[in-house]
């Protein structure tokens with residue numbers, strides 16, 4: 001695994017560098033059962049991500065950008081909350097981004113836009 | 115709502131990604147903005163702290179922080195399909211970030227401006243040599259100001275014959291949609307399992 005240069009402040013992440021989930025920048029994140037009490041107990045960055053994720057299904061990159069939390073920290077915090085089943089990481093529906101079924105769905109979607 | 119991706123249920127919630135690369139000023143932000151339902155999120159607002167050092171514990175110039183300019187857009191195609199577009203940061207020193215952005219991408223588009231082809235050399239090199247993501251080259255026409263022979267452009271970019279080249283207007287939604295579709299179609303062809311008779315087709319060409 002190559003080290004990501006999107007440097008994490010170590011205070012926030014406790015030096016953890018890996019997460020169990022595969023978190024691409026475009027991986028979708030959702031909140032299964034919003035829990036205000038849980039949100040209250042979270043540190044500010046995690047709370048911002050949790051609250052934002054609750055508003056709509058969106059990608060890791062969107063969460064990072066909208067919460068102003070760097071991508072590296074976002075990944076770690078999402079990984080932590082997903083491990084506690086507070087967030088759901090959308091499993092890759094297809095084993096490969098080149099899966100013809102996925103490509104066809106996107107191409108069809110684009111044609112509808114045009 | 116949850117993610118209920120059971121193998122027997124189709125379609126499943128999915129997100130896909132296309133990377134838009136190319137040198138500074140070739141129209142990446144414009145292209146993303148032409149089709150995105152959200153304004154291209156520019157990471158200058160994102161304030162990602164990047165560092166040249168890969169090991170923060172060594173110190174060195176690990177304290178150097180800088181703002182990374184890249185942007186992304188989103189197209190919600192249906193309730194269960196979202197397409198993301200990611201414009202790469204131009205500077206070569208952010209190549210590790212290119213790796214990150216390209217991981218899991220379905221296709222890439224390298225934008226070129228024929229008046230300044232050289233600014234896109236690095237991007238072409240990257241996708242030719244350092245990435246598995248299939249890519250196409252899109253010549254941004256800039257009001258038709260460019261009037262170069264496509265063969266000359268290919269030559270100058272030293273583009274492999276199997277990399278498609280298309281022309282586009284990065285400001286025009288329909289043109290951008292066509293370009294993105296072309297990139298995905300290319301991926302489909304490139305990654306399709308070899309079919310019977312293909313070897314013979316090849317021989318016939320030579």
Ligand SMILES: Nc1nc2c(ncn2[C@@H]2O[C@H](COP(=O)(O)OP(=O)(O)O)[C@@H](O)[C@H]2O)c(=O)[nH]1
Nearest residue numbers: 137138139140141142143144256257283284285
């Ligand atoms: N006339 C014209 N201008 C364009 C076109 N595409 C981009 N531009 C302009 O070129 C400049 C650079 O485009 P931008 O998208 O910011 O390039 P980036 O650096 O690759 O993100 C901007 O001023 C755009 O408005 C085009 O197709 N035609």
Ligand SMILES: [Mg+2]
Nearest residue numbers: 142143144201
């Ligand atoms: Mg730009």
